[in-house]
Amino acid sequence: MNAALPDVPEVRVVGLPLLTAGFDLVERLGLDLHLKVHGPLRPMAGEPLAALAEQIVLRGRGGAGFPFARKLRAVADAAIRRGVRPVVVVNGSEDEPACRKDTVLLNRAPHLILDGALLAAEALGARTLVIGVTRESTESSMRTALAERGLRDRRGAALRARVQRNPVRMVTGESSALVRSADGGPPLPPGRKARTADSGVGGAPTLLSNAETFAQLAVAARIGADRYARTGLQDEPGTVLITLSGAVARPMVVEAPTGVPLRYVLELAGAPTLPQGVLTGGYHGRWLDAATAHDAVVSRAALEARGGALGAGAVLPLGADTCPLGESLRVANWLAAESSGQCGPCYLGLPAAARGLADVLEGGGPTSLEALREVTRAVQRRGACKHPDGSAAFLESALSAFTDDLAAHVLSGGCGRPVVGVLPLQQEVPQGEAPSGRRIAVDWTLCQGHGLCADIVPELIQLGPDGFPSVAEAPVPQYSEARASRAVRRCPALALRLEEDPAAPPPRPAPPPALPPGRGRRALGSGRP
Numbered sequence: 001m002n003a004a005l006p007d008v009p010e011v012r013v014v015g016l017p018l019l020t021a022g023f024d025l026v027e028r029l030g031l032d033l034h035l036k037v038h039g040p041l042r043p044m045a046g047e048p049l050a051a052l053a054e055q056i057v058l059r060g061r062g063g064a065g066f067p068f069a070r071k072l073r074a075v076a077d078a079a080i081r082r083g084v085r086p087v088v089v090v091n092g093s094e095d096e097p098a099c100r101k102d103t104v105l106l107n108r109a110p111h112l113i114l115d116g117a118l119l120a121a122e123a124l125g126a127r128t129l130v131i132g133v134t135r136e137s138t139e140s141s142m143r144t145a146l147a148e149r150g151l152r153d154r155r156g157a158a159l160r161a162r163v164q165r166n167p168v169r170m171v172t173g174e175s176s177a178l179v180r181s182a183d184g185g186p187p188l189p190p191g192r193k194a195r196t197a198d199s200g201v202g203g204a205p206t207l208l209s210n211a212e213t214f215a216q217l218a219v220a221a222r223i224g225a226d227r228y229a230r231t232g233l234q235d236e237p238g239t240v241l242i243t244l245s246g247a248v249a250r251p252m253v254v255e256a257p258t259g260v261p262l263r264y265v266l267e268l269a270g271a272p273t274l275p276q277g278v279l280t281g282g283y284h285g286r287w288l289d290a291a292t293a294h295d296a297v298v299s300r301a302a303l304e305a306r307g308g309a310l311g312a313g314a315v316l317p318l319g320a321d322t323c324p325l326g327e328s329l330r331v332a333n334w335l336a337a338e339s340s341g342q343c344g345p346c347y348l349g350l351p352a353a354a355r356g357l358a359d360v361l362e363g364g365g366p367t368s369l370e371a372l373r374e375v376t377r378a379v380q381r382r383g384a385c386k387h388p389d390g391s392a393a394f395l396e397s398a399l400s401a402f403t404d405d406l407a408a409h410v411l412s413g414g415c416g417r418p419v420v421g422v423l424p425l426q427q428e429v430p431q432g433e434a435p436s437g438r439r440i441a442v443d444w445t446l447c448q449g450h451g452l453c454a455d456i457v458p459e460l461i462q463l464g465p466d467g468f469p470s471v472a473e474a475p476v477p478q479y480s481e482a483r484a485s486r487a488v489r490r491c492p493a494l495a496l497r498l499e500e501d502p503a504a505p506p507p508r509p510a511p512p513p514a515l516p517p518g519r520g521r522r523a524l525g526s527g528r529p
Contacts, residue, residue, distance in 0.1 A: 062210030116214030246316030281311020284390025326419030341479025349379035
């Protein structure tokens with residue numbers, strides 16, 4: 001079992017392919033072959049397109065699952081009300097280590113995604129299309145696809161289309177972060193929340209949806225709602241793309257009709273016959289215990305009814321040879337490091353939650369467990385984005401799914417199994433959240449326990465029961481570097497210092513530059529859609 005997940009993994013199909021049609025012919029469908037495989041696509045007006053999305057019960061496939069028809073109508077209404085051209089944004093920012101379904105589509109079927117996006121743009125009267133990506137392979141594929149269609153970001157063009165590449169980070173795919181980066185700002189969620197349907201790129205009403213969502217729309221527009229509904233469940237028709245990794249023999253992306261037993265999909269990838277648990281929906285998803293996973297079927301509603309989640313379409317089983325709570329701790333530490341460092345409940349709460357789970361695993365007993373539950377409750381609904389909520393839900397579900405292991409750690413000091421590390425984590429250190437290459441260290445011969453350092457950098461230093469720092473040294477993330485320097489300067493006993501961290505990874509190259517401020521606004525037309 002290998003936790004590594006290729007950039008573009010193997011693709012398998014259960015039943016007849018819809019999204020992955022033609023994948024058996026070539027690695028990437030260029031425009032000519034795409035049209036031969038899928039056929040031509042006729043434009044549709046706004047209301048018929050929304051009605052089609054309603055008929056096939058199309059929801060966003062990026063995690064939130066918002067009804068596409070409602071989003072489409074909201075953008076159209078806002079554009080008409082304000083008398084401005086809307087913008088269409090494809091969110092291909094797939095930055096979670098366990099997700100590859102959108103990456104597969106962007107690399108192998110880029111024109112299917114463009115079909116859906118251009119269909120929506122024409123229906124809305126949009127004159128700007130932005131495709132958000134984070135990987136070199138997806139950027140290259142989508143730029144090539146735009147060139148094959150003669151689309152470019154040029155003033156005076158009927159449609160200005162461009163690819164916006166951002167760094168690989170968990171928060172990059174959040175809708176407001178992508179909109180902010182498209183306007184030339186940092187790819188981080190802003191503090192003030194606003195619906196993109198009302199005010200998105202350049203302040204214009206913006207239709208922003210996931211790459212798979214636009215591909216599904218294109219398939220349904222070609223074959224019609226009735227034929228689309230012949231596949232899958234009646235109340236949730238069609239197929240879904242699922243990334244399978246974790247304790248599997250072959251990591252892969254599977255296209256399967258809704259209603260297929262989850263255990264059958266797991267068997268395709270060579271998962272254990274009786275996994276001790278299955279994570280559904282990715283690292284903002286939820287764990288299912290073995291019995292629940294065995295009886296589950298693949299659909300959003302069915303998984304939610306059993307306490308799981310379709311989420312971002314990632315499914316990860318665990319074998320019996322690893323500690324499931326130890327595996328969850330690895331992910332919890334990664335989620336904590338993925339904070340953008342903007343919101344206190346996130347950049348303080350998530351590391352505290354990870355430390356709390358570590359305390360439980362190290363035999364902290366019932367007191368540590370209750371403290372962990374309190375921290376996970378405290379971080380929810382208190383951030384500029386959903387990263388704290390998703391991370392807290394992941395931790396809470398781990399405690400609920402692995403009750404026997406939890407009892408062994410709380411009452412007996414451990415479950416006796418090692419942490420194998422089967423859940424994939426990002427190989428590259430995220431820009432911004434990466435260690436700065438420095439660490440903050442305490443000189444115990446000088447420290448007098450004033451505690452000021454814990455007030456200035458609580459994400460790095462906490463006080464022990466004796467009032468002194470509980471750690472001797474800690475790596476400093478980039479977002480904490482300024483506060484760490486201030487703590488060193490303000491220590492009354494001069495007991496703190498910043499020094500080079502020999503364990504830090506080498507620095508990454510700088511991410512691609514963002515667009516200059518205002519470019520998104522200049523790309524907008526001024527007439528009614």
